[in-house]
Structure formats: C-alpha cells, structure tokens
C-alpha cells in the first residue's frame with residue numbers, strides 16, 4: 341500500500357513536469373544573437389572599489405587591527421600553526437609579533453589532567469589569539485594593541501579529529517602591548533566564575549574615558565564570550581581594578597539561531613564536522629560595536645539575522661545592585677532583521693555600525709539615524725570577511741579567510757585555496773576611526 345502510493349505520486353510528479361515544459365515552450369527565449377539584447381544580471385558588486393592589500397600564503401587569519409603608523413596585526417587561532425599573533429611584513433609575508441618566544445610552541449598549548457585535555461594555563465605567553473584591537477595614545481596609555489587570548493587551542497583527539505579542550509584560569513586573558521615599545525605592559529586574567537571552562541573570548545571593545553559611571557576611572561573593556569557550548573554572554577572588565585563580571589549570559593539576544601542554514605557563494609551550508617552527524621552552524625554572540633558616545637553597544641549572535649543593542653550603563657552595573665541583571669535584560673532593544681547572518685562588527689566616527697556579512701559577500705551598516713541596515717560594499721572576493729579594522733586613513737580593512745571551506749566544517753576536507761587576503765574599502769562621508777572614547 342505504502343509502496344504503491346509512492347509510485348503513484350512519482351507518476352503524477354512526472355506528468356506535472358512534462359505539462360509545464362509543453363506549456364512554456366513557446367515562451368522560451370533562446371540566446372540572443374543581437375548585440376543590443378542583453379539580459380540584466382547581478383555582477384555581485386556595489387559600493388566603493390575593493391583594494392587588495394595583502395595575500396596570505398601560509399596560515400589562515402582571523403582577527404585584524406591597523407595601527408596609526410600603518411602596521412597591520414593579524415591573529416591565527418591554533419592548533420598546529422607556529423604562531424598565533426603576527427604582523428604584516430610585506431605583500432606576501434607575516435612574522436610572529438612581538439617575537440616568536442611569546443608565541444607558545446604547538447606542544448605547549450594544552451595539558452592533560454586526570455586524562456582530560458585542557459588548554460594551557462600560561463598567563464605570560466600567547467596560546468590561541470582570536471582578536472586584536474587598537475586604542476590610540478592617551479594621557480595614561482601608549483597606543484595599545486590589545487590581545488584577546490582564548491586559552492583554548494584546537495588539538496587532535498585520539499581519533500585524530502580536531503577538538504577544543506576546556507580553558508584553565510590564566511590561559512584566557514587580555515594583554516596590552518605598547519605599540520611604542522612593542523612590549524606587553526599589562527595582563528588581565530579572569531576567575532573561573534566569570535570565564536567558564538567552556539567560555540570562548542571572541543572580541544573586545546573599550547571605553548577608556550576617566551569619567552564613565554560605574555568604573556574606577558581607568559576605563560573598561562567589554563569582551564564577547566561566544567561559547568559554542570551554549571553559555572554566551574558579555575564579560576565586563578574594569579581596567580583600573582582588574583575586576584570582571586558577566587552580563588546577559590544566555591539572554592535570548594545572545595543565543596545562536598535555531599537550525600540556521602546560511603548560503604555561502606550560492607551554496608546551502610550545513611555543518612559537517614568529521615566524526616559527527618551533519619548539523620547546523622551554531623554560534624551565539626559574535627559581533628559588537630560601541631557608539632562614538634559610548635552610551636550604546638550594538639551586538640548580534642552569528643547564526644541569526646537580528647541586531648540588538650543595550651545601554652552600556654546596564655553592562656557596567658555591578659552585582660552590588662541585585663537588580664543589575666534583570667534591568668539589563670529589560671533594557672535590551674531588538675532592532676529586527678538585517679537580511680543575513682553577520683560575523684564581526686566595526687564602527688566609524690559617523691556612528692555607522694558596520695557588519696561583516698559572509699552570506700552576502702558584503703559589508704552592511706546599521707544607521708541609528710533611520711533605524712535601518714544598508715548595503716555598503718559587496719564584491720565576489722569577500723569570501724568570509726572575518727575581523728575588520730578601520731585605519732587612521734579612513735579605510736576599513738578586513739581579513740578574508742574562506743572559513744566555510746575549512747576542513748573542520750567540511751568532513752575534514754580542506755577546500756580553501758591560497759591566498760587568503762586583506763582587502764580594504766574607503767568609508768563613506770569622511771568616516772574614520774572612532775577617537776571619542778579614548779581621551
């Protein structure tokens with residue numbers, strides 16, 4: 341019975357299809373031989389010209405930061421790579437920064453305790469750097485390269501498949517490197533009730549002004565915990581006292597989208613990790629950006645189309661106010677959908693919130709003035725824009741790393757093709773780096 345109804349359905353399907361072909365035959369337009377007849381097509385491009393700045397032939401990059409003197413710093417999560425923080429040397433080469441010794445060697449990245457693998461607890465050298473961010477020279481700090489070390493390398497399990505061990509306090513950290521003398525001058529680590537073993541430090545932003553309410557007067561940092569294991573949220577850090585606390589952990593605005601199937605270069609994308617069943621890309625809180633007045637933080641989980649914001653006063657509020665977390669959750673704004681998943685964010689002096697859009701090969705921006713997301717630049721070479729950084733020259737620089745083609749997402753098969761790249765585009769309306777938060 342079951343089999344027969346299947347056959348019947350198949351026959352009907354074929355009949356319908358044949359009918360459709362007959363019905364439209366007279367309307368099919370063959371290729372025109374006339375030069376004046378050209379069908380409109382989408383050339384995949386709009387916005388300012390994309391310029392090619394650098395080519396990666398060795399390690400695939402993640403984060404990027406551009407200094408006032410034009411130096412470009414880049415990160416590589418590890419793994420097997422020789423180093424995790426680098427500086428661009430010329431058009432085709434990079435070097436470990438500030439030196440090779442501070443980049444722990446691959447055999448020092450993890451430990452084993454009671455047979456369970458963990459990340460290294462080394463708090464003085466780099467384990468796996470995810471993000472970098474540069475704040476300008478101020479009266480109290482030199483121009484600083486802030487280094488976000490997850491403390492969680494990717495190692496190979498007994499089956500030879502990639503896996504990410506839990507973090508140990510000390511390993512996950514925020515380090516400050518003076519760009520005047522290329523030396524680490526400050527390090528912040530996190531207690532185990534703020535940075536969980538399954539936390540993953542993904543990005544960071546700063547407000548260094550002395551007069552910000554709820555801080556000790558030496559500024560504060562907002563870090564993204566993107567925890568793929570499912571406990572994403574914000575980690576807040578007072579740079580004067582070193583105290584840290586969490587906000588919006590597992591609030592619905594930081595959680596990954598449900599069974600998300602993004603489209604990259606026109607192809608539907610399911611998550612195919614070797615040794616695991618086919619599933620979905622699942623990543624919570626990822627992109628963040630402060631407005632130039634420091635009052636609002638925009639953010640978004642990676643595998644959703646929604647943009648959110650929260651007044652920063654609610655993030656700074658400490659647990660000494662027992663209602664701090666309730667008030668924060670009540671004050672989240674949902675700005676609706678933007679038309680695709682977004683990866684990292686950046687922001688310019690005009691207050692535009694740039695969002696890297698891997699599903700559109702594009703960068704969009706949200707404009708607070710009209711409450712809408714707009715197209716900025718699109719180009720077929722933008723194959724997974726990862727980190728982005730605005731330089732003093734008014735260009736936005738982005739790393740291109742072809743992430744959807746990496747082996748860890750494709751049953752172990754590496755479909756990336758060298759080179760990766762740094763691309764840049766000129767910002768609209770004289771936009772440049774935000775400087776207002778760093779007096």
Ligand SMILES: *[C@@H]1O[C@H](CO)[C@@H](O)[C@H](O)[C@H]1NC(C)=O
Nearest residue numbers: 365366367368369370371372
């Ligand atoms: C298109 O080509 C087919 C096959 O050569 C021909 O039968 C048909 O008439 C053509 N259609 C038009 C609109 O010229």
Ligand SMILES: *[C@@H]1O[C@H](CO)[C@@H](O)[C@H](O)[C@H]1NC(C)=O
Nearest residue numbers: 368369370371372373374379
């Ligand atoms: C139409 O043009 C395309 C591209 O040049 C070609 O691949 C295709 O065979 C042509 N079709 C016909 C019916 O001539």
Ligand SMILES: *[C@@H]1O[C@H](CO)[C@@H](O)[C@H](O)[C@H]1NC(C)=O
Nearest residue numbers: 380381382383384385386387
């Ligand atoms: C692509 O199409 C757009 C819109 O028609 C046009 O402005 C742009 O110049 C085209 N770009 C290229 C590279 O052809």
Ligand SMILES: *[C@@H]1O[C@H](CO)[C@@H](O)[C@H](O)[C@H]1NC(C)=O
Nearest residue numbers: 428429430431432433434435
């Ligand atoms: C770039 O730097 C690398 C490493 O220092 C060197 O081998 C290579 O020749 C340089 N390339 C150019 C074009 O200068």
Ligand SMILES: *[C@@H]1O[C@H](CO)[C@@H](O)[C@H](O)[C@H]1NC(C)=O
Nearest residue numbers: 450451452457495496497498
């Ligand atoms: C690091 O992890 C790998 C793979 O799990 C393991 O073989 C190695 O023994 C670990 N290293 C240490 C020092 O525990």
Ligand SMILES: *[C@@H]1O[C@H](CO)[C@@H](O)[C@H](O)[C@H]1NC(C)=O
Nearest residue numbers: 441442444461462463464465
């Ligand atoms: C951390 O790594 C650095 C660089 O290899 C090394 O000098 C230092 O002794 C390590 N610290 C600990 C606690 O192992």
Ligand SMILES: *[C@@H]1O[C@H](CO)[C@@H](O)[C@H](O)[C@H]1NC(C)=O
Nearest residue numbers: 477478479480481482483520
């Ligand atoms: C950094 O800023 C201070 C004043 O805030 C100034 O005295 C110093 O010269 C600046 N340093 C550099 C390298 O620009």
Ligand SMILES: *[C@@H]1O[C@H](CO)[C@@H](O)[C@H](O)[C@H]1NC(C)=O
Nearest residue numbers: 481482518520521522523525
């Ligand atoms: C480098 O600069 C930092 C910050 O200004 C300072 O604390 C440190 O002493 C300097 N280190 C060296 C080696 O000059």
Ligand SMILES: *[C@@H]1O[C@H](CO)[C@@H](O)[C@H](O)[C@H]1NC(C)=O
Nearest residue numbers: 651653654666667668670671
């Ligand atoms: C919500 O944020 C505003 C600032 O935009 C602040 O004045 C207000 O106190 C916040 N509400 C709560 C309940 O925290």
Ligand SMILES: *[C@@H]1O[C@H](CO)[C@@H](O)[C@H](O)[C@H]1NC(C)=O
Nearest residue numbers: 549550551552776777778779
């Ligand atoms: C805080 O300081 C900045 C400069 O650092 C200034 O622009 C701003 O007006 C000050 N805000 C308040 C509330 O005093």
